[in-house]
Amino acid sequence: MVRFEGVGLRYRAIGRAGRSPEVLHDISFTLPDGVFRWLLGPSGAGKTSLLRLMYLAVAPSRGHLTVLGTDVSAAPRRALPRLRRRIGVVFQDFRLLPHLSAFDNVALPLRISGRPEGQVRADVTEMLRWVGLAKRIEAYPSQLSGGEQQRVAIARAVIARPSLLVADEPTGNLDDAQAERLMQLLHEMSRLGTTVVVATHNDRLVARHPAPALLLEHGRLTGHH
């Protein structure tokens, strides 16, 4: 379950006097477990900031934020790493580690969690086969196309079977067939209990996969339907 209660976000001003402007204002909504939500809105509306709050990259400046049952505003800092391991993130810019192979990038969440190497090897090989990169296991990100990198990023986000999956424009570099496969995966994960939030500008994709949406404009939630 994800709950926003009057959440505001203001980034810390670095090297500037005074307070920086608030980028999110009074955001309140609740996402029960296992739901699928689009996150829609024009560029600069605050979609990425809202997602950053969800995957605990920033803390709210005010209000209460509850992620997977944990009150993030009140939780001690040392409790957050374990919570982050239950959250999968697909970044718009992939954020793969350039010095690691596709295999090691996908294996990273499992190794951080301390999973046995035998299980890591089996799960990662299967996942890379599923996203169509079985023959690119040892390739480094610089040797992969944009679409391949995005598929590695998706594999890394779902490999640990997260309870919350957050994706920022996950189909931006995928062709239609790959995008459809990804959407089927996301719906399947949602059906199995994962809460899925996908931010996108792709109206055709939203039209093909109708689902409730959070609408953001100028840092405010203007609709949740």
Added chain:
Amino acid sequence: MTSVSLRPSGFDELGLRRALSDRLLPFLVAAMAFLAALALAGWVGAASLAREWQAGSGSSLTVQVPRPGDPAQRDSGPKDAPPKDAPPRDASEGDSDKASGSAAGGTRIERTLSLLAGTPGIDTARRLSDAQLTDLLRPWLGAGAGRLDLPLPAVVAVRLSDPATDLDALARRLSAEVPGVLVESHGTWVGRLTALARSLQACAGLALLLVVGVAAAVVAVATRSGLSARRAAIEIVHGLGATDGYIAGRFAARATLLATIGGAAGALLALPVLVALAGLAAPFAGGSVPAEQGVIAFLAALPTPIWASLVALPAGAAAIGFVTAQGTVRRWLRRMP
């Protein structure tokens, strides 16, 4: 449930092999370890000298007896010149240890030795032989000192069993019984030399502390540089749920390895220098220069505390690397949510 990480040993998710270079940091730590070895050797050497001087000369004194062959008498005779008919000194008197003369009836030297032998707190009182006296005077009078027929006093080397013996009282007693006797304690000089050695020891300790501080600063700067270079990777790993301990552990493992290599290299480089210094210092510290010329003989001449210091250097460097990297990374990570 605590899970055990079974990630492959060579797995370098943060790319630290390049961020914490295996060249600059070990080189700088090696330089620090070399300086630390010299400081440690100085500390050990100064402590050894102070101990040796205190134990050796600190409890000794010399007693000079003018006109040693004259009969002992309570009245003080002329002090400036011996009588012309003074009997020649008997060479056999030279090695008379703790000679107990016939009390007041013997010669002045016999009386002196007798008094010394009967004084509590004195271990031995030994008259120096003519040959030994000539040796003492050789730097001033040349090799022919013995043939000059100078009116030399007898010199008695006294070793105290109790360093707290009241030397002033002893001097007064000797002067009363054998007028003109001079008692010279080495204590003052030994005290000064010991103070000097202790100061040198303190300086070496201070230098060692400074070296440790600089080494920690070097590791901290290298670690911060690595943090800056790998900021993006750290943010990704942190976002995937890595704890501060996990990230700090990766940095600390790398810094510890590099510092250990540097420490071992520094200790190895310092070894020949220390062996040479130990050879030079051996005579002053009661040791001896190895009779055999050879690597093994010289290595064996190195005092045990210095060997222990050399072995401890890589371990010390490793500890500095580990603790500094852990502290630096954990402090840096606190800025992240």
